[in-house]
Amino acid sequence: xxxxxxxxxxxxxxxxxxxxxxxxxxxxxxxxxxxxxxxxxxxxxxxxxxxxxxxxxxxxxxxxxxxxxxxxxxxxxxxxxxxxxxxxxxxxxxxxxxxxxxxxxxxxxxxxxxxxxxxxxxxxxxxxxxxxxxxxxxxxxxxxxxxxxxxxxxxxxxxxxxxxxxxxxxxxxxxxxxxxxxxxxxxxxxxxxxxxxxxxxxxxxxxxxxxxxxxxxxxxxxxxxxxxxxxxxxxxxxxxxxxxxxxxxxxxxxxxxxxxxxxxxxxxxxxxxxxxxxxxxxxxxxxxxxxxxxxxxxxxxxxxxxxxxxxxxxxxxxxxxxxxxxxxxxxxxxxxxxxxxxxxxxxxxxxxxxxxxxxxxxxxx
Numbered sequence: 048x049x050x051x052x053x054x055x056x057x058x059x060x061x062x063x064x065x066x067x068x069x070x071x072x073x074x075x076x077x078x079x080x081x082x083x084x085x086x087x088x089x090x091x092x093x094x095x096x097x098x099x100x101x102x103x104x105x106x107x108x109x110x111x112x113x114x115x116x117x118x119x120x121x122x123x124x125x126x127x128x129x130x131x132x133x134x135x136x137x138x139x140x141x142x143x144x145x146x147x148x149x150x151x152x153x154x155x156x157x158x159x160x161x162x163x164x165x166x167x168x169x170x171x172x173x174x175x176x177x178x179x180x181x182x183x184x185x186x187x188x189x190x191x192x193x194x195x196x197x198x199x200x201x202x203x204x205x206x207x208x209x210x211x212x213x214x215x216x217x218x219x220x221x222x223x224x225x226x227x228x229x230x231x232x233x234x235x236x237x238x239x240x241x242x243x244x245x246x247x248x249x250x251x252x253x254x255x256x257x258x259x260x261x262x263x264x265x266x267x268x269x270x271x272x273x274x275x276x277x278x279x280x281x282x283x284x285x286x287x288x289x290x291x292x293x294x295x296x297x298x299x300x301x302x303x304x305x306x307x308x309x310x311x312x313x314x315x316x317x318x319x320x321x322x323x324x325x326x327x328x329x330x331x332x333x334x335x336x337x338x339x340x341x342x343x344x345x346x347x348x349x350x351x352x353x354x355x356x357x358x359x360x361x362x363x364x365x366x367x368x369x370x371x372x373x374x375x376x377x378x379x380x381x382x383x384x385x386x387x388x389x390x391x392x393x394x395x396x397x398x399x400x401x402x403x404x405x406x407x408x409x410x411x412x
Contacts, residue, residue, distance in 0.1 A: 049312035049313065049330060049331065050312065051115055051259040051260070051310035051311060051312055051331075052259065052260055052310075052311045052312060052313070052314055053258055053259060054255050054256070054257075054258060054259055054260050058260065058314065058319050058373065059319060059320070059373055059374065059378075060319075060320055061375070061378070062186065062187070062188075062320075062375060064188075065187055065375060065378065065379075068187045068188050068191055068379065069187065069378070069379050069382055069383070071191055072187070072190065072191050072194060072379055072383050073382060073383055073386050075191065075194045075195055075198045076093040076094075076194075076383050076386055076387055076390075077093075077386065077390065078198050078201075079093045079094075079138040079139075079197070079198050079201050080093050080138070080387065080390050080391075080394075082139075082198075082201050083096065083138060083139050083140075083201065084390075084394050086139070087140070089394075089395060090390055090391040090393075090394035090395050091138070091139075091140065091391070092138065092387055092391065093138045093383070093386075093387040093390075094136055094137075094138050094387070095134040095135065095136055095137075095138075095150045095152070096134075096137060096138050096139055096140050097134060097135055097137065097140045097141065098132055098133065098134050098290075098347070098352070098356050099133045099134060099135070099143075099243055099289040099290045099293050099347070100132070100133045100243070100289075100290060100293035100294060100297065100346035100347050101130065101131070101132050101133075101346060101347065101352055101355055101356060101359070102130070102131050102133075102297055102301075102341045102344060102346045103128070103129070103130050103341070103344065103405050103408070103409075104129050104130075104131070104301075104339055104340050104341035104342065105126050105127065105128060105129060105339070105340050106126065106127045106129045106153075106155050106306065106337050106338070106339050107124075107125070107126040107127075107337060107338050107339075107340070108120070108121050108123070108124050108125050108126070108336065108337045109121075109124070109335060109336060109337060109338070110124045111124075112336060115258075115259060115310060116308065116334060116336050118256050118257025118258060118259060118369065119160065119255075119256060119257045119367055119369030119370050120155070120158045120159075120160065120172055120367060120369070120370070121336045121337060122257070127155045127156060127157050127158060128155075128156045128157060128404050128405040128408075129153060129154060129155045129156065129339060130153075130154050130156075130359070130402075130405070130408060131151055131152065131153045131154075131339075131341070132151070132152045132356070132359060132361065133149065133150070133151055133243045133244075133289075133293055133346075134149070134150045134151075134152070135147035135148065135149060135150065135289070136148050136150055136177070137197070137201075138197065138198075138201055139201050142282075142286040143240075143280075143282045143285060143286060143287060143288040143289045143290075144240075144282035144283060144284075144285070144286075144288070146238040146239060146240050147238050148177050148178055148179060148238045149177070149178040149238075149241065149243045149246050149248075150175070150176065150177050150178075150248075151176050151177075151178075151243070151246075151248040151265060152173065152174065152175045152176070152361035153173070153174040153175075153176070153265065153339070154171050154172075154173050154174075154359070154361060154402075155171060155172045155173075155174070156170065156171050156402060156403055156404055156405070156408075157170050157171075157403055157404060158170060158171065158172045158366075158367060159367075160367035160368065160369055161367060161368040161369070162366070162367060162368065163364050163365070163366055163367065163368055163371060164364075165364060165365075165381075165385065166362075166364065166365045166366065169365055169401045170401075170403050171365055171366070171401055171402075171403075172365070172366040172367060172370065173361045173362055173363060173365045173366055174250065174263055174265075174306075174363070175250070175361055175362075175363050176248035176249055176250050176251070176263060176264075176265055177248060177249060177251060178241070178243075178246040178247065178248050178249070179249060179251070180249045180251065180325050181249075181251055181322060181323050181324065181325050182251040182252060182322035182323055182376055183323070184322075184323065184376065185321045185322070185323045185324075186320065186321065186375050186376070187375045187376060187378070187379040190376055190379060239279070240279050240280045240281075240282055241277070241278070241279065241280070242275040242276075242278040242279075242280050242292060242296070243289060243292075243293055244267065244272050244275045244292075244293060244296045244297070244302065245267060245272060245273065245274070245275030245276035245277065245278055246267070246276070247264060247265065247266045247267070248264070248265040249262065249263065249264050249265075250262050250263035250264070251322050252322045252363075252372065252373070252374055252376050252377050253311065253317075253319050253322070253372075253373045253374055253377075254363075254370050254371065254372055254373055254377075255368075255369060255370055255371040255372075255373060256308060256310065256369075256370065257369045257370075259310050259311065260310070260311035260319070260373065261308040261309055261310050261311065262308070262309045262311075262326060263306065263307070263308060264306075264307040264308070264309065264333045265304050265305070265306055265307075265339070266304060266305045266307060266333075267302060267303075267304050268303055268304060268305050269300075269301075269302045269303035269304075271296070271299070271300035271301060271302045271303075272296075272302035272303070272304070275296060280292050290346075290347045293346050293347065294345060294346045294347050297341065297343065297344055297345070297346040298343060298344070298345055298346075299343065300343055301340070301341045301342045301343040301344065302340075302341055303338060303339065303340050303341070304338070304339040304341075305335045305337075305338060305339075306335070306336055306337040306338070306339060307333035307334055307335050307336065308333065308334060308336055309326055309328065309331050309332070309333045309334075310331050310334075311326065311331070312330055312331045313330065316330070317330075317331070319373050319374045320374050320375055321374075322374060322376050355408070357391070357395060357397050357399075358397065358398075358399055358400070359399075360388040360391075360399055360401075361384075362380075362381075362384040362385065362388065363377060363380055363381075363384070364377075364380070364381045364384070364385075365401075
């Protein structure tokens with residue numbers, strides 16, 4: 048196995064005009080939230096607005112990790128309270144028969160270490176992942192173009208979106224059959240209706256990993272979860288089908304995932320600034336650093352879960368400096384995600400206190 052690249056600040060290359068692009072991204076996030084807040088009389092997230100399940104568990108760092116994996120919050124064995132949120136990527140709350148990529152956000156609580164700017168008073172490490180290995184845009188400018196398209200389709204008729212989703216799903220199926228993946232088509236409604244609990248989730252973008260650089264992966268490994276892999280959910284006539292299926296799956300058995308990292312071994316072949324490029328898993332395979340165990344539980348209860356979802360926020364820039372987000376897409380997500388959270392807090396008049404344990408989370412919910 049090749050030696051991992053050591054992290055240094057110069058692995059990032061800030062493009063001219065990036066600040067203006069981020070300003071425009073913030074405008075698009077606000078446009079989406081202005082639209083949905085008017086519709087619902089309640090502010091939701093600018094992306095990944097609809098939750099399909101919230102579950103509590105424990106993340107346990109593996110014993111005796113080799114030095115290159117014993118980094119940051121994984122430097123020594125230990126166990127942390129954690130909460131995960133399963134979602135789809137749209138900024139509006141849609142019926143589940145519109146096919147969208149699945150998202151999984153993970154909050155690990157009570158971690159120690161020097162904090163990232165803006166999260167100095169917090170003790171969580173947040174991970175945000177999607178069920179695809181690469182991001183849909185190579186840089187912040189392309190991300191802005193995609194977001195403008197999503198903003199234009201926010202608040203369009205549900206019926207039109209369902210028709211479009213059917214057409215895009217057929218297109219995506221045809222492309223997949225010849226070995227072509229289109230994250231953009233999937234983002235717009237052409238994603239397959241896979242079961243969220245059986246999916247593998249990826250950070251897509253790179254992060255500092257202590258002395259090194261890595262991407263994250265969360266993989267279902269227990270039979271209770273792997274039994275859902277490749278399962279197609281029947282969403283016809285079921286606007287909340289995914290909530291129902293996630294709830295059924297977690298009530299019956301809970302599940303276990305492995306949190307894995309893929310170390311960067313070649314900055315040319317594994318670029319920091321272009322997350323549309325996959326990193327070769329033969330050159331650098333994903334390796335397990337921790338186990339996430341979620342006991343059997345109810346993952347969605349109308350009323351209680353809605354209140355809990357309102358109090359939660361996830362941000363890749365909430366964490367320790369040893370796991371700093373890297374690259375232009377991640378730099379663009381810093382202010383925009385904070386703005387989305389601030390918008391929800393202000394519009395809803397709901398305090399959003401960052402929890403330090405499951406017990407504190409439950410009392411807030």
